[in-house]
Amino acid sequence: MHVTKTNPTPHDEAFKKLLQTFFKEFIELFFPELDQVLDHGQTRFLMQELLVDIVGEEARKLDLLLETRYKALDAFVLVHFEPQSYKEADFHERMYIYFSRLFERHRKEHRLIIPIAIFTSDDSKNEPDTLAMTIAEHDILHFRFLKVELRNKNWRTFVDSTNPVAAALLAKMGYNQKERREMRLTYLRMLLRLRHQWDEARLALIMSVADLYFQPSKEEDEAIFREIRSHDPEEGEKIMELMPAWKKWGMEEGIEIGFEKGKVEGKAEERHSIIRKLLDKGFSPEEVAETIEVPVDEVRKLIKQQ
Numbered sequence: 001m002h003v004t005k006t007n008p009t010p011h012d013e014a015f016k017k018l019l020q021t022f023f024k025e026f027i028e029l030f031f032p033e034l035d036q037v038l039d040h041g042q043t044r045f046l047m048q049e050l051l052v053d054i055v056g057e058e059a060r061k062l063d064l065l066l067e068t069r070y071k072a073l074d075a076f077v078l079v080h081f082e083p084q085s086y087k088e089a090d091f092h093e094r095m096y097i098y099f100s101r102l103f104e105r106h107r108k109e110h111r112l113i114i115p116i117a118i119f120t121s122d123d124s125k126n127e128p129d130t131l132a133m134t135i136a137e138h139d140i141l142h143f144r145f146l147k148v149e150l151r152n153k154n155w156r157t158f159v160d161s162t163n164p165v166a167a168a169l170l171a172k173m174g175y176n177q178k179e180r181r182e183m184r185l186t187y188l189r190m191l192l193r194l195r196h197q198w199d200e201a202r203l204a205l206i207m208s209v210a211d212l213y214f215q216p217s218k219e220e221d222e223a224i225f226r227e228i229r230s231h232d233p234e235e236g237e238k239i240m241e242l243m244p245a246w247k248k249w250g251m252e253e254g255i256e257i258g259f260e261k262g263k264v265e266g267k268a269e270e271r272h273s274i275i276r277k278l279l280d281k282g283f284s285p286e287e288v289a290e291t292i293e294v295p296v297d298e299v300r301k302l303i304k305q306q
Contacts, residue, residue: 014209015120016064017083017282018168020045021205023066025165030148034114039069065102070112077112091117092128096143115145119299120172120213124149153184162193168206168257171214184216185224188239189305195242201277204240210288275302 019026024040046065064081080102081093089201099115106113120125129147133140155173158166167190187210228234228268271294278288287302289296 012211015118016081017205018209019064020166021202022165022168025163029161029163029165031116034146036201037071039071043068046078051146059078064189067110073111075110075111077114078106078110082117092131092145095145096131099143099145117145117147119147119149119151122151124151126152150218155179155186159186161190162197164194164198164202167191168209170215172212178226181224184214185218185228187214188224188228189235190244191242192239194234195238196224198235199277200274201280203270204274204278207242274301275299276306278304 022296028035039041044067046067066079067076095115095117102113130144132142149168150172151174153173155170156176167187170187206289228239275288288299
């Protein structure tokens with residue numbers, strides 16, 4: 001059998017880390033009815049499973065597979081997540097094949113399998129979520145998976161949200177160019193609310209995912225910061241503390257934005273604490289370096305010191 005290696009995209013990998021960290025918050029945000037029946041206190045992530053797609057003659061790994069307790073059945077169930085960042089005509093068929101393989105392997109110990117697909121592509125709209133087979137008036141098969149199409153979500157719905165997943169994915173939701181600036185400002189204010197709820201490592205993860213989906217120019221963010229500072233200097237200072245890119249621009253360009261250079265370059269111990277937390281969560285040295293904008297050699301040096 002010919003085996004095709006499938007390399008995950010950076011977006012899919014980032015999404016996977018987001019789901020691993022904020023599974024409960026993801027379900028709460030997009031599937032509130034499901035959130036009510038799952039016992040999140042008994043959730044554990046399973047080893048990646050290699051499933052052989054006989055139809056496509058490919059060997060693929062499930063993106064994310066976890067076990068959690070379903071209250072109504074008083075039993076443990078499997079939840080299969082599949083982030084999809086590009087168009088794939090037969091994706092719904094692949095979801096069925098995965099479901100079938102999981103059912104075949106786990107039907108004795110798990111009475112329910114919940115497949116969920118998350119479409120992050122800009123052109124994903126009304127993606128097929130069913131696979132059916134019928135003859136005459138008889139239904140042979142009707143398979144359907146849960147799905148989230150981010151582009152079909154209106155970002156304004158989440159303006160007042162304190163959910164970290166909403167902040168991380170806001171830029172992937174539906175907005176037009178006229179709303180771009182307002183959406184960015186909303187995201188920054190969401191970060192201010194979230195910083196009281198989550199530690200530095202989780203905030204760094206939220207911001208790194210958001211940065212994958214929204215990459216403003218230096219001029220865009222500088223203009224937004226000046227607007228914030230003119231209306232509320234205290235809010236501007238707090239946002240500045242959260243934005244490593246702005247700090248870097250402030251250092252390199254000598255822009256006066258209300259912070260001393262020492263504050264930007266200092267706090268090595270605090271930076272090392274964040275690095276350690278990200279490493280503990282499974283980030284590679286390269287991912288840590290990119291997330292908090294430090295040299296990868298600094299990360300590797302810290303690893304050797306542990």
